[in-house]
């Protein structure tokens with residue numbers, strides 16, 4: 001069958017396809033099986049072994065659940081990350097999964113207490129065995145029940161790993177507009193980012209960050225996927241861009257292509273701009289016409305060319321006061337104003353080099 005090599009390949013079966021509960025329960029039961037109790041009599045050892053099995057298996061599961069949800073424990077997600085996750089996974093999906101995982105943890109703790117009480121009362125080694133088996137069975141079903149939730153949290157963690165982490169205390173310039181108008185080219189002119197640039201729409205599929213120096217503040221410059229003017233049928237990339245405009249932007253730089261060589265008319269582009277101005281009335285939106293090396297229309301918008309660099313300095317002079325409202329202060333004054341009240345922790349003095357550190361010093365740092 002003639003087909004491209006990547007199509008011909010059989011679907012990959014990776015071991016991570018197994019539901020999360022498999023590895024978690026394996027670890028829990030393995031650790032429990034290593035219990036080696038001490039005791040004077042066989043009866044005492046049996047009882048202690050049963051208790052160790054219950055405690056170790058349940059504790060191992062709880063520890064794994066904490067590891068799985070660590071990314072969401074305080075300080076947790078930023079407002080922008082929360083909005084990105086809601087856009088990609090659906091409103092409340094993550095919260096519902098986290099709540100079910102938390103409830104499972106509570107039930108597992110209850111299960112351990114109940115099993116321990118049963119073991120304390122058990123009168124034979126058969127009964128001890130029954131108690132442990134019953135505990136294992138319920139533990140396994142509690143963990144299997146939350147497999148879909150563990151899959152969700154893993155997917156969210158992987159999703160966020162592929163997104164930039166923005167510092168909420170630093171200003172963010174979001175570059176947005178129609179596909180293929182020259183957003184990524186402008187991001188490369190304005191910041192340290194080197195995004196993929198190509199002459200076709202939807203080259204940029206998710207938000208990406210670069211940085212620029214505002215003189216004093218560090219500016220985050222966010223490249224976004226192109227957005228078409230249709231609010232209802234937005235694809236995931238478009239939703240992500242709209243989330244960036246609405247939730248991450250200190251200032252939005254709306255890029256228009258006056259040549260229409262991007263494939264989109266000026267009228268369509270203006271319509272999206274008008275919609276965002278209505279939808280996000282408090283977000284400052286700066287309009288810029290790019291490809292000035294090809295076409296320059298007569299209007300008040302700043303004009304730039306990402307190819308020649310023309311107009312970039314002029315654009316900065318429009319953006320800077322909006323991004324750093326106190327940017328007109330001399331940097332020293334601003335630094336004094338923003339300095340923390342408490343002195344920051346001083347760096348420890350460098351330790352003198354020795355050939356052989358004594359045992360006491362070589363402990364964990």
Ligand SMILES: Nc1nc2c(ncn2[C@@H]2O[C@H](COP(=O)(O)OP(=O)(O)O)[C@@H](O)[C@H]2O)c(=O)[nH]1
Pocket residue numbers: 178179180181182183184185186196197198199200201202203204226290291292293294304305306307308
């Ligand atoms: N002549 C000219 N071409 C540009 C300019 N800016 C971008 N382009 C071209 O427009 C196409 C789309 O650019 P890109 O930055 O990927 O657009 P995006 O999809 O909005 O991110 C690429 O072929 C760029 O080389 C510009 O200022 N002048």
Ligand SMILES: [Mg+2]
Pocket residue numbers: 183184185195196197203204224225226
């Ligand atoms: Mg792009």
